[in-house]
Amino acid sequence: MREKIYYITTPIYYANAPLHIGHAYSTVAADTAKRWQALKGRETFMLTGMDEHGEKIYRSAEKSGVKPEEWVDRGAAAAKELWSFMNISYDGFVRTTDNFHKKAVEEVFKKLLAQGDIYSADYQGPYCVSCETFFTEQQVKDANGNCPDCGKKINEIKAESALFFRLSSYGEKLLNFYKANPDFLKPSELANKTIDTVTRGLKDLCVTREKVTWGISVPGDPSKTIYVWFDALVNYLSGAGFPHDMERFGKLWPADCHIVGKEIYYFHTVIFPALLMALDLPLPKKVYGHGWWTLKNDKMSKSTGNIVTPYEVCKHFEPDILRFFFLREMPFGADGAFSIDRIEERYAADLANPLGNLFKRTEVMLSKYFGGKTPSDGSFDAEIFKKQTEALQKFSSFMDELQFHSALNALWELVDAANRFIEEKKPWVLFKEKSPRLNDVMLTLEGCLEFITGILSPFMPVKCAEMASHIAAEIKLPEPGAFRKGQVIPGGEILFPALDIIRSGETQNSD
Numbered sequence: 001m002r003e004k005i006y007y008i009t010t011p012i013y014y015a016n017a018p019l020h021i022g023h024a025y026s027t028v029a030a031d032t033a034k035r036w037q038a039l040k041g042r043e044t045f046m047l048t049g050m051d052e053h054g055e056k057i058y059r060s061a062e063k064s065g066v067k068p069e070e071w072v073d074r075g076a077a078a079a080k081e082l083w084s085f086m087n088i089s090y091d092g093f094v095r096t097t098d099n100f101h102k103k104a105v106e107e108v109f110k111k112l113l114a115q116g117d118i119y120s121a122d123y124q125g126p127y128c129v130s131c132e133t134f135f136t137e138q139q140v141k142d143a144n145g146n147c148p149d150c151g152k153k154i155n156e157i158k159a160e161s162a163l164f165f166r167l168s169s170y171g172e173k174l175l176n177f178y179k180a181n182p183d184f185l186k187p188s189e190l191a192n193k194t195i196d197t198v199t200r201g202l203k204d205l206c207v208t209r210e211k212v213t214w215g216i217s218v219p220g221d222p223s224k225t226i227y228v229w230f231d232a233l234v235n236y237l238s239g240a241g242f243p244h245d246m247e248r249f250g251k252l253w254p255a256d257c258h259i260v261g262k263e264i265y266y267f268h269t270v271i272f273p274a275l276l277m278a279l280d281l282p283l284p285k286k287v288y289g290h291g292w293w294t295l296k297n298d299k300m301s302k303s304t305g306n307i308v309t310p311y312e313v314c315k316h317f318e319p320d321i322l323r324f325f326f327l328r329e330m331p332f333g334a335d336g337a338f339s340i341d342r343i344e345e346r347y348a349a350d351l352a353n354p355l356g357n358l359f360k361r362t363e364v365m366l367s368k369y370f371g372g373k374t375p376s377d378g379s380f381d382a383e384i385f386k387k388q389t390e391a392l393q394k395f396s397s398f399m400d401e402l403q404f405h406s407a408l409n410a411l412w413e414l415v416d417a418a419n420r421f422i423e424e425k426k427p428w429v430l431f432k433e434k435s436p437r438l439n440d441v442m443l444t445l446e447g448c449l450e451f452i453t454g455i456l457s458p459f460m461p462v463k464c465a466e467m468a469s470h471i472a473a474e475i476k477l478p479e480p481g482a483f484r485k486g487q488v489i490p491g492g493e494i495l496f497p498a499l500d501i502i503r504s505g506e507t508q509n510s511d
């Protein structure tokens, strides 16, 4: 039987302000995970999109003097442009204003209403428009009268005969599910918080808003719109074909992984699974909550304007360098401080020096000693074969667990080993001595370049294509010990120029 299509998603982002480093981070992570699965030969599908309804979007459109339709069109176009700039290869893009999505939300809502999972009651309580979240009086009291999540001033809302989802009746089932599926809540630091919240008891969730016109109307009651999170979570179903293309849905669902920021983990690990249980649909295999990029010690955030965009960063670096930095700098799950200085340090320490030099030195030596070809005879070094085998094994298991940072560490052990190999074997001496061992050394080094190019490609797809062209190789999942005899090595421009060269280029360009 064919393996199920690997289905991975990002959050769908609010179309209220320009997307920044934080959004790019989640999207790059999902794209890298997807590319890794594809490299291993699996069919893949990555979904992203835009969360376009609700009071927050409506207000930001109003403030800019634009109709909400036009506002969200601009937001979606800008997001697509950014993803193309960041070399993201998504397969589906849901906008919650898309008709197929609206129909899916209506269908889900009607079903839950008909089976009594949604019921009517009055609502009164605090609501944060910035987070589009209902809170309890106690939560707000504990946060000194402000929003417990974003800290902004919070308003009380009141609605007669609002509609509620019976979230409270799913607590036990959720706990059983978490227990039976230890891979679902990742990483484990976040798992405990979710289990704790559910164990303390869930309250039913208000799923309608009054006086918020920019949204999907409640079926049969146009005076209300559907709560924006209910609307948004359904994107993972509608984007996979539910219910308009059930054949496709059958091939994709359940999702293999939802990647989300830790602040929206609760929505994905409690509310969404409960909705799926109510719909009698299988639950996703994993929800991975990652940490935050901070700027001056605060979370980078659209609503506070404390942001940096990928375009600003990529005035100095190619987008692939930013992709690499995102996943190399901190473990996936932890927080990290964002700064250009850190990218420069990483660039020099990981790319320009060890990797760039490994390419440059190997290419120069092949050109000098063998006229720009790999030797026509020789064998692969046994020690490096062992290192490649180890690197591949570690890299694969870390990547399958979305431990990008550890996967790169494992790969860099090989990069360092290959550089050490040059120092130890001293090919320039072997050349002088006309030693036949030069063939083995150079074949092994070229094999390392091919190995690194293939395995690194999910992180830096464009840069690795450039690396591949230097050695006239195909990008593929590497095999330890593979090498090519008599292969022309075309070389090319310096792959990772030193920072002072990049800077001097910038000065010339700006003159």
Ligand code: ME8
Binding pocket: 010, 011, 012, 013, 014, 015, 021, 022, 023, 025, 026, 051, 232, 233, 235, 259, 260, 261, 262, 263, 264, 291, 292, 293, 294, 299, 300, 301
């Ligand atoms: O929450 N560091 O959309 P949103 C890391 N529409 N990641 C960050 C980040 C930061 N500083 N800031 C944002 C929403 N992100 C809802 C989601 S899903 C059904 C609905 C990333 O535009 C991270 O993935 O506020 C976070 O969860 C997401 O952007 C929030 O984007």
